Amino acid sequence: MTQIKDVAKQAGVSVASVSRVMAGHAGVSEVTRQRVLEAVQALDYRPDLAARRLRSRRTDTIGLIVSDIRNPFFTEISRAVEDVAYQHRMRVMLCNADEDPEKEVLYLDLMRDENVSGVILSPTLPTLARFHSSDYPFPVVLVDRCDRDTAADAVVLDNVDSAYRLTSHLIERGYRGIAFIYGTASATGRQRHEGYVTAMATRGLEIQAKGVPATVEAARVAAGELVRARPLPDALVGSNGLILLGLTEALRETKLRFPEQIALAGFDDLPWTRLVEPGITVIAQPTYDLGQAAIELLLQRIAHPTQSVRRVVMRGELIERGSSAKRSP
Amino acid sequence: MTQIKDVAKQAGVSVASVSRVMAGHAGVSEVTRQRVLEAVQALDYRPDLAARRLRSRRTDTIGLIVSDIRNPFFTEISRAVEDVAYQHRMRVMLCNADEDPEKEVLYLDLMRDENVSGVILSPTLPTLARFHSSDYPFPVVLVDRCDRDTAADAVVLDNVDSAYRLTSHLIERGYRGIAFIYGTASATGRQRHEGYVTAMATRGLEIQAKGVPATVEAARVAAGELVRARPLPDALVGSNGLILLGLTEALRETKLRFPEQIALAGFDDLPWTRLVEPGITVIAQPTYDLGQAAIELLLQRIAHPTQSVRRVVMRGELIERGSSAKRSP
DNA sequence: ATAATTGTTGTAATCGGTTACTTCGCTGGA
DNA sequence: TCCAGCGAAGTAACCGATTACAACAATTAT
Numbered sequence: 001m002t003q004i005k006d007v008a009k010q011a012g013v014s015v016a017s018v019s020r021v022m023a024g025h026a027g028v029s030e031v032t033r034q035r036v037l038e039a040v041q042a043l044d045y046r047p048d049l050a051a052r053r054l055r056s057r058r059t060d061t062i063g064l065i066v067s068d069i070r071n072p073f074f075t076e077i078s079r080a081v082e083d084v085a086y087q088h089r090m091r092v093m094l095c096n097a098d099e100d101p102e103k104e105v106l107y108l109d110l111m112r113d114e115n116v117s118g119v120i121l122s123p124t125l126p127t128l129a130r131f132h133s134s135d136y137p138f139p140v141v142l143v144d145r146c147d148r149d150t151a152a153d154a155v156v157l158d159n160v161d162s163a164y165r166l167t168s169h170l171i172e173r174g175y176r177g178i179a180f181i182y183g184t185a186s187a188t189g190r191q192r193h194e195g196y197v198t199a200m201a202t203r204g205l206e207i208q209a210k211g212v213p214a215t216v217e218a219a220r221v222a223a224g225e226l227v228r229a230r231p232l233p234d235a236l237v238g239s240n241g242l243i244l245l246g247l248t249e250a251l252r253e254t255k256l257r258f259p260e261q262i263a264l265a266g267f268d269d270l271p272w273t274r275l276v277e278p279g280i281t282v283i284a285q286p287t288y289d290l291g292q293a294a295i296e297l298l299l300q301r302i303a304h305p306t307q308s309v310r311r312v313v314m315r316g317e318l319i320e321r322g323s324s325a326k327r328s329p
Numbered sequence: 330m331t332q333i334k335d336v337a338k339q340a341g342v343s344v345a346s347v348s349r350v351m352a353g354h355a356g357v358s359e360v361t362r363q364r365v366l367e368a369v370q371a372l373d374y375r376p377d378l379a380a381r382r383l384r385s386r387r388t389d390t391i392g393l394i395v396s397d398i399r400n401p402f403f404t405e406i407s408r409a410v411e412d413v414a415y416q417h418r419m420r421v422m423l424c425n426a427d428e429d430p431e432k433e434v435l436y437l438d439l440m441r442d443e444n445v446s447g448v449i450l451s452p453t454l455p456t457l458a459r460f461h462s463s464d465y466p467f468p469v470v471l472v473d474r475c476d477r478d479t480a481a482d483a484v485v486l487d488n489v490d491s492a493y494r495l496t497s498h499l500i501e502r503g504y505r506g507i508a509f510i511y512g513t514a515s516a517t518g519r520q521r522h523e524g525y526v527t528a529m530a531t532r533g534l535e536i537q538a539k540g541v542p543a544t545v546e547a548a549r550v551a552a553g554e555l556v557r558a559r560p561l562p563d564a565l566v567g568s569n570g571l572i573l574l575g576l577t578e579a580l581r582e583t584k585l586r587f588p589e590q591i592a593l594a595g596f597d598d599l600p601w602t603r604l605v606e607p608g609i610t611v612i613a614q615p616t617y618d619l620g621q622a623a624i625e626l627l628l629q630r631i632a633h634p635t636q637s638v639r640r641v642v643m644r645g646e647l648i649e650r651g652s653s654a655k656r657s658p
Numbered sequence: 659a660t661a662a663t664t665g666t667t668g669t670a671a672t673c674g675g676t677t678a679c680t681t682c683g684c685t686g687g688a
Numbered sequence: 689t690c691c692a693g694c695g696a697a698g699t700a701a702c703c704g705a706t707t708a709c710a711a712c713a714a715t716t717a718t
Contacts, residue, residue, distance in 0.1 A: 003704060014668045019706055029666060046442055050388070051704035053379040055673050069411075070404050079398055082425055091439070094423040096411055110420070113375055216600070245600060252604060271545070271574060272601035275581065333675060343698045348676060358696060380674035384703050 002043045011039035022047060053115070061091040062298060063111040063119040065104060067144075067186070069096040072270055073241060073287055074122065077143060080291025081120060088299060090117070099185060099214070101126040112137060118298045128187055139301040143294040145187040146311070153301055155294040155312040159188050162283045162316035163195025166237065166265055169281070169318060174327030175234040175263050176205060179226050181247060182239035183214030192239045192267065208233060212243070219246025220253075227254050227262065234263060234327070241268030248276060264323040267316075278322025286314050331372045340368035351376060382444070390420040391627060392440040392448040394433060396473075396515070398425040401599055402570060402616055403451065406472060409620025410449060417628060419446070428514060428543070430455040441466060447627045457516055468630040472623040474516040475640070482630055484623040484641040488517050491612045491645035492524025495566065495594055498610070498647060503656030504563040504592050505534055508555050510576060511568035512543030521568045521596065537562060541572070548575025549582075556583050556591065563592060563656070570597030577605060593652040596645070607651025615643050 004022075008015045013032055020028050021036040028036075039045070053059050064081050066074040078094055085092045093114065095107040101124045111119050115138075122144040123131060133140050133152045146154040170178055180196040183189035193209055200207050210226065212218040219238060223246060226233060236251075238244035244266030251258060258264045259278075266273075269284035293312045301307065333351075337344045342361055349357050350365040357365075368374070382388050393410050395403040407423055414421045422443065424436040430453045440448050451473040452460060462469050462481045475483040499507055509525040512518035522538055529536050539555065541547040548567060552575060555562060565580075567573035573595030580587060587593045588607075595602075598613035622641045630636065 001704095004706095005704085015705080016668060016707075017666085020667095023706085027666065032666080048383070048444075048704050049442055050379055050382040050444065051673090052706075053673095054377070054383050054675085055704080055706045057673075059379070069408055070401070072399070072401075075399055075404055078423075079425060082398075091422070091443075093420070094407075096408060113378055114420075115377075115379065245604075248604060252606075272604060275574075275577060275601060276604055277581075277606075330674095344675080345677075345698060346696085349697095352676085356696065361697080377674050380703090381676075382703095383705085384674080384676045386703075 001048075002045050004045070004047065007036065007039045007043055007045045010043060011035040057115075059091075059115050059117060060089065061093060061114065061116045062295070063093045063095065063107070063114070063116045065095045065097050065107050065111075065119065065121045067097055067099050067122045067124065069094070071242065073144070073268060073285065076287040077122075077291035077294070080288045081295045084292055084295040084299075090299075097124070099124055108136065118302050120294050120298055123187075125185055125187060125190075139298060139305065141294050141298040141301065143290060147187060151309055153297050153310055155290050155297060155314070157188070157285050157290070157316050158313050159191035159316075160195040160198070162267070162318075163192035163239070164199045165195075165316075165318055166267075166281075166283050167196045167199035169320070170235050170237070170263060170265060170324055171199065171203060171205070173263070173324055175324075177208065177231065177234040178205070178237060179208040179210065179233040179235070180237045180239070181210050181212060181219055181222050181226075181243055183243060184211035185214055189214060189239045196237065214240060214242055216242050216246040216249070219243040220250045221246075223247045223250035224253065227251065227256060232262060235324070236262060236264050238266035240266070241270050244268065244273070244280065244282070245270075248280070258323045259325045259327070263325075263327070269319055274321070278325070281321045281324035282319050283316040284319050285316055290314060330377075331374050333374070333376065336365065336368045336372055336374045339372060340364040386444070388420075388444050388446060389418065390422060390443065390445045391624070392422045392424065392436070392443070392445045392467075394424045394426050394436045394440075394448065394450045396426055396428050396451045396453065398423070400571065402473070402597060402614065405616040406451075406620035406623070409617045410624045413621055413624040413628075419628075426453070428453055437465065447631050449623050449627055452516075454514055454516060454519075468627060468634065470623050470627040470630065472619060476516060480638055482626050482638055482640070484619050484626060484643070486517070486614050486619070486645050487642050488520035488645075489524040489527070491596070491647075492521035492568070493528045494524075494645075494647055495596075495610075495612050496525045496528035498649070499564050499566070499592060499594060499653055500528065500532060500534070502592070502653055504653075506537065506560065506563040507534070507566060508537040508539065508562040508564070509566045509568070510539050510541060510548055510551050510555075510572055512572060513540035514543055518543060518568045525566065543569060543571055545571050545575040545578070548572040549579045550575075552576045552579035553582065556580065556585060561591060564653070565591060565593050567595035569595070570599050573597065573602070573609065573611070574599075577609070587652045588654045588656070592654075592656070598648055603650070607654070610650045610653035611648050612645040613648050614645055619643060 004015050004018050007018045017032055018036050021033050062085055082092050097104040104127050118139045120141050120143055128147055142152050142154040146156050182193045197207055210222050212222045236247050238247045256262050265281040267283045269282050273280040273282050333344050333347050336347045346361055347365050350362050411421050426433040433456050445467055447468045449470050449472055471481050471483040475485050511522045526536055539551050541551045565576050567576045585591050594610040596612045598611050602609040602611050
């Protein structure tokens with residue numbers, strides 16, 4: 001393998017000059033610069049990253065710990081993070097914590113070992129509860145999930161407001177007995193639950209909320225029980241894409257048609273929500289933008305470690321489709 | 330930060346002994362081992378990876394370059410790879426090449442810079458055509474995409490056979506005018522096309538194949554044209570999940586009901602294929618298994634660099650649903 | 659003319675581990 | 689008793705960059 005000293009010899013300069021040229025530092029004459037670049041070309045020199053990282057104590061790598069890479073929401077987030085990171089010549093280490101707090105701890109440790117420049121994290125509830133940015137030797141930006149009182153940079157949806165608007169939309173369309181199925185294991189589920197409760201309570205309507213693990217299966221089972229109970233709810237609302245999928249499957253099984261017999265709505269504008277007739281009303285999240293904002297916030301934080309903590313809140317967009325059409329009297 | 334020499338001092342031994350204990354090497358007495366482990370505990374010592382990598386010339390990292398992380402197929406692959414890799418205390422660098430040959434080259438270069446132990450790659454057609462494992466200083470395992478004559482370790486579906494079986498299934502169900510919409514930009518699309526052609530040709534049926542870029546949009550447009558032509562095809566088949574989604578959307582738009590007016594089938598058992606009434610017949614890929622086999626093959630290859638090149642072919646499973654029900658006479 | 663300043667370049671220490679090689683103490687056979 | 693052989697532990701070279709500091713030449717100020 002060709003090393004920096006080979007390049008120096010070939011160019012007839014010192015290793016320091018080569019290093020300076022490679023790093024784009026000032027203090028090198030144009031003529032030296034050219035000779036070095038030629039030598040680099042000629043020898044196809046590539047600096048050894050391990051050596052560079054050891055000496056410079058920087059890795060130019062950021063860690064991205066997502067809750068579940070299979071969830072299209074996080075897939076899109078990771079795409080955004082990668083895109084922006086690579087534009088800034090930073091590398092990304094993607095880790096899938098699988099909604100498992102232990103794995104999360106494991107990966108955060110791993111990030112420490114890797115000496116990353118920073119981390120983007122969508123924490124589970126236990127990790128979020130114990131989260132203090134000062135516990136980590138690198139800056140952390142939370143994405144998607146964040147408590148009201150977490151003192152950390154974060155990029156999130158306006159979960160409470162979005163759920164409030166979605167619920168209000170159903171109420172305005174004439175629905176009253178609205179059941180809310182939400183994931184209890186994540187901060188988003190709880191916040192969306194809060195928005196639902198507020199919307200119902202301010203109108204004096206009865207709360208009918210059911211917390212479940214955020215999986216298709218759990219949601220399907222829960223919905224199955226709800227729709228076999230009497231009186232039948234007027235509408236079902238799911239707190240995220242996976243749960244909404246479970247609800248939809250449950251309605252399919254029981255042959256209930258929506259919106260005639262029961263309305264349906266939820267979070268996440270996934271491709272299939274448009275396909276299932278007559279389309280499902282959802283809150284669309286600006287997913288790519290969320291990821292982009294997170295990595296940009298992190299890069300800022302890395303550049304200015306002492307800047308004040310900031311939180312970016314993005315608005316969910318209500319997309320009305322047939323599943324919440326005005327209720328026939 | 331605590332270093333190996335601090336641990337050595339604390340334990341009253343040399344740095345070499347500490348290093349040996351950390352690496353689990355033999356030639357350390359039990360009493361020394363215990364003292365070192367205690368000191369490691371007491372000081373919460375974590376070896377510096379950059380230093381270790383520089384000296385040992387190993388990174389214990391594998392690169393995973395997927396074509397499009399948004400595609401659920403690759404999402405699942407990456408999950409499998411991560412799971413197995415972490416079990417073997419290896420790290421994974423995930424890169425999203427976005428079906429762009431240039432990005433692919435870029436990432437392969439990056440892998441070289443990172444000095445990874447090996448790479449798992451799902452190549453685009455141009456990269457596959459030029460692929461020689463000897464061009465890279467690390468072992469490469471191809472996944473999902475591979476030519477008949479590529480001399481490299483690979484894990485793939487039996488694409489030709491699966492397409493043949495899927496097409497035959499439709500023919501047996503009474504369909505004759507079967508149109509095949511496939512992605513031309515990938516090896517899988519072409520191989521599945523080949524299976525379709527064989528199935529049709531051996532029965533003397535007319536080939537009606539249309540190549541498109543593998544996107545939902547392109548497939549929808551292509552299908553739109555097909556179903557507005559006369560005579561109307563008896564059936565549409567899509568060569569992967571994205572294309573199948575496009576076909577389904579096109580049928581929705583034109584209000585054609587399946588299977589009464591036109592049958593539908595394709596590849597990839599995505600959640601929505603079960604939901605869209607009356608369910609879409611698909612070839613299900615053992616996605617997680619494909620990824621798992623790929624990383625296991627790579628680990629083997631890393632351990633035994635000279636073992637003979639091997640190819641793992643997995644069988645796709647035909648899942649019959651309503652969209653290909655027996656044709657009414 | 660001399661000193662101070664500026665701009666380039668080179669030398670060598672350094673980052674924190676791994677590992678080849680040396681040393682030491684002990685046991686067993688000649 | 690002496691030496692070969694072996695296991696355990698230590699010393700120091702080494703991995704390949706970055707960068708502090710020194711050295712020097714060319715220019716400008718005094």
